[in-house]
Amino acid sequence: MLCAMRRVFVAVAIVAAVAVVMRAAMLEAKPTQVAQPTQPVTGARLRGPEAFAGIADPAERSRALFLEASRVLTHPRCINCHPAGDVPHQGMTLELHYPPVVRGPKDRGVVGVECAGCHQDRNLELARVPGAPSWHLAPIEMAWVGKSPRAICEQMQDPKRNGGKTLAQIVEHNAHDKLVAWGWEPGAGREPVPGTQEQFGRLVAAWVETGAKCPPEEARP
Amino acid sequence: MTIRLRVNGVDRTVDADPEMPLLWALRDILGLTGTKYGCGQALCGACSVHLDGQVVRACVTPVRRAAGGAVTTIEGLSPDGNHPLQRAWMELGVPQCGFCQAGQLMTAAALLKAKPRPTDDEIDQSLAANLCRCGTYPRIRAAVRKAAGLPEK
């Protein structure tokens, strides 16, 4: 399973590199590219909402905004802790977390191997252990691994699958949460998610303002 | 920086870099060498101690996090080496080189506190990150079960 995953990602990394170059063209021409659903996106740049001002139709703009935001949401730094199973992932190829830990009843591990038993409130340089306040897994209903941007989009608006949040709370969470913030400051040797949290927060806010529309299933950033 | 903490029921102060891992504060400053260094990266569990009742890897826990808290190390697991787990460990001859065993015992003790009658899966899950190069795992399992009063397998 791991090996299979690794192969997919090598392929996808190439696709993603090409995708960065072709992004503008694709947005206009309606995305038709079919890719693996857990596609990671590389590249440090994230475009703010301004870049989408030219799309006249608010619904269309909303979809484009979400797709841009999904470059963050589907990044391994984010989805590693939104696993679809009991075990978190790590690294750029979604390896299973080592040491072997499990989600536990409250998404914070089980006795003896709780998340906070190792992860501190900040990254540790020498020990290479990543950290941020309240380190834990997203609940299983918020699983993102293997999901398309559209699926994540729908999930984020569904109070049953977003921790009972309103859209305003979603914006706030994405813009200011300290654990979310870790994605941009993951510590030495780890690739950060694209852009800044501030930019990302504005993208999500603009998406909500434009009606929180979801991109088509096959759309990829 | 001076940090106050309770270690094995005794109030102690540690004058150290607040980022110094608890492991080195215990070993190098307080002289409690029962807690071991095996990897320094939260990968082996040799340094497991309890901080306010929760298992933490002392090698990655900055000592500042323990300020005002209560730390229990293997030296304080029981006053006389008679914790049910220590007894079971001796009766079943669990240790080989012994180096990982303080960590194994501290993790197992937290497990039994939370789950007095753990299932086999729960034992394996809680101890999954406590490595033993000597391979004492079969006896660790048996000794946890024995200490929990579960029937022999």
Next chain:
Amino acid sequence: MSERPVLITRRSFLIGLNLSAGGLALGIFPAWSRADEPSGKSGKAPTTADAAEEAKAPGLNPNPFVHVGFDGLVTIVCARSEMGQGVRSSLPVLIADELGATLARVKVVQADGDAKYGDQNTDGSSSVRNFFDDLRRAGATARQMLVAAAAQRWNVQPDTCVAHDHVVEHRPTKRTLAFGELSAAAAKLPIPAEKSVTLRPRAELHHLGKELPFIDAAAYVTGKAAYGADVRVPEMLIAVIARPPAVGGKVLHYDPAPALAVPGVKRVIALPAPKAPYAFQAWGGVAVLAENTWAAMRGRAALKITWDAGENGTYDSDAYRRELAASLQKGGTRARNLGDVDAALAKAARVIDAEYYVPHLPQMPMEPPVAMAHVRGDRCEIWASTQNPQEARSTAAKLLGVPEERVTIHVTFLGGGFGRKSKADFVSEAVLLSKEARVPVRVQWTREDDVRHAYYNAVSTQRLRAGLDGRGKVVAWLHRTAFPPIGSTFAKVKGPTAEDLQQGVLDLALDVPNVRAEACAATAHVRIGWYRSVYNIFHAFAISSFMDEIAHARGQDPRDVLYELIGPPRTVSLADLGIGKLPNYGAPLATHPVDAGRLHGVVQRVTELARWNDRKREGRALGLAAHRSFLSYAACVASVVRDPERTVRVDEAWLVLDAGTIVNLDRVRAQLQGAIAMGISNALFGGVTMKKGATQESNFRDARIAGIRDVPRKLHVEIISSDGPPCGVGEPGVPPVAPAIANAIFALTGQRIRELPLLRALRV
């Protein structure tokens, strides 16, 4: 309870004592204990009085191993290092049994490194097999003297007296005298000559082969056992060393300033670069000495160093693997030859051919290497978790240019050794640094240091070729093996010698008319060393995998083919093996022959236990392997199932050992359980890879070892009961495990994996 730091006081530190072992934890058989152990672990700080008392403890002292005090307390010295194999719970018992001592009144102390104890190198699964009679003789000598003293007192014939339960009894009158009452008189008697000392009949060795008290259990479970890193002396500094990535590399330039800026860092010292052969020299690099370990680690991280990669700076595992394969192609020195393999292969109806690869394996003992040295003038005192204190002692003496007597070396508990700690390189580092810094220096290896700068097990590529006749019978067997041998660490060598092939190639019983084995050239680019069961790991992997391949090629039960290949139960002579001589792990062939019957026996027993005949069961598959090493015979059956998380997993394993006479049954069982875990580590995850001379792996995340979930819940070990001469027990369990797993994976998935680690190559 005590919260006192374990601090060895200056005075006791100055007295180089044999009996107190410099204040380290002493083992006492559980029922008996003393309030004021000089270890300081009893809760009382060690005092010089304790130490001095120990030093002049009067009593009977017939040899370095036994001491009987006036109070009857028997002190037995354990001269071998305790690294988890239970040697301290085993060797002393032999002495106590011969003596007739009650274990509850026996104290075990750890010997310093000193030639008077004979060979102390705790390696090669040799402690019991080499010392069995010698240690018994040490106990018997003391017994004979106590008996003589009692006979004198009673004015009776010594042969009417017997020693048992800590007393000497005059049989006819049932009078008794306690050991304590006799020790003063006995001490005045002449020490009997070795020839006049008689050993007890086996039946009188009451503890032999039983589940003995586990002497150090309490120290282990309370955190009181003192390992290398637990030794503390006043004014000590801790050193952490930045070493060049490849051995032989050099420091081109470094700036100590950022390290010195770290609070707590006291000194930054560059170490000399070693010259090939590297032996036990320090690896070189730049050491950061600090008041505490954390400061030393931070200081090291702050160092900016430019390295010269050195002569091994291009070593690359992929390229080297191709080099080894080319060496096999060329062929090598004949180490074993019977009949005419080439002719038989040419005539064979069918030829089976396979190549196997096993990477460098690091030992990774749970406790990384640690040594402390204090050099003062022309004296040096060392504490180290060493498997080989005498070697460490002479290495230190040579480094300092002083006679060995000036160097005292105390052996601490070892947090695992597995061969790593028989090398004195880390002791060399401590000695060099203490000499320079003029304070006691404890060198702490980090796990990264341990993974990157080990003395790895040799990397190997092997080619096996079998010629089958028209009925499928194997008529030719060709085994070529290429690996850089341990000898390369100590001298310039081009490859393994014929003798290096004793580990599993020369001593393989084969009922095949034409057999040839060749040692093929391979140059080392890292330090090669011993690792639990050594070359047997890869030789067993190749041979047992290949036998399984032959069986499947013939469509037959692998066990039947194994029986057929090793042939009927018999002692196999050198001529039958096709060799001129066999090092045989230092043991005479007369007492420890190559015995196909014993190999057959362990296979038979392990397959019985595993119910081999009904092995075809949905969802799991069994694999079988057997191997002779360290004079013992071991066979393993592994059961493998698919696992959603880890592709495949070992869900049950059986291991049977025939090691002749067993001293401590429970500790040997523990060794076998451990051997399965280590075998699983080797098989599924093992190995490090080099690029540009540098080890790519660094810690347990990428140099993985088996965790509790990787070791089956159903795990069965059995020891064949035997009163034959004792053989090795620490290592022989390891070799058959990996091939048994590989064979099971084949049976489960149809994939023949010819390299370790298996999980890397497995396709799902």
